[in-house]
Amino acid sequence: MKSPKGLITPDEAKELNNAYSERHELISKDITKRPDNRSSWYSLEEIESFLAYAKAQAKELGYEMDGIRIYCGAYPEEKEKAGYSTSFIIPTTSDSLGKDGGGSSSDIIGANGLNRGQGGVPPSANYPQ
Numbered sequence: 278m279k280s281p282k283g284l285i286t287p288d289e290a291k292e293l294n295n296a297y298s299e300r301h302e303l304i305s306k307d308i309t310k311r312p313d314n315r316s317s318w319y320s321l322e323e324i325e326s327f328l329a330y331a332k333a334q335a336k337e338l339g340y341e342m343d344g345i346r347i348y349c350g351a352y353p354e355e356k357e358k359a360g361y362s363t364s365f366i367i368p369t370t371s372d373s374l375g376k377d378g379g380g381s382s383s384d385i386i387g388a389n390g391l392n393r394g395q396g397g398v399p400p401s402a403n404y405p406q
Contacts, residue, residue, distance in 0.1 A: 369382035
């Protein structure tokens with residue numbers, strides 16, 4: 278089997294995780310005032326279902342989906358997961374519709390994204406869990 282582009286080793290994942298630790302400490306100490314999420318988990322079924330849905334929705338909107346973009350986000354203070362960091366996934370396209378000519382894939386305007394994965398247990402758990 279051919280390795281996917283961008284594959285990293287467990288040691289490289291630890292290095293990325295450790296480099297993020299200082300930012301996480303600042304967020305937890307100065308912003309949320311409690312340990313914040315460090316990860317989001319989605320089942321394989323959720324990811325596969327979302328990808329199939331996103332491809333179909335992209336076609337309905339007149340685009341061909343070419344990938345996904347993963348954004349960092351945070352829940353509003355008044356919601357169930359008040360203030361916790363999260364990540365969400367948005368489908369992208371390289372179609373010229375709506376592109377600014379920048380040469381990279383653009384978010385598909387009007388497409389639904391994926392969120393509401395399960396946070397780490399506990400939320401501040403490091404890699405690996």
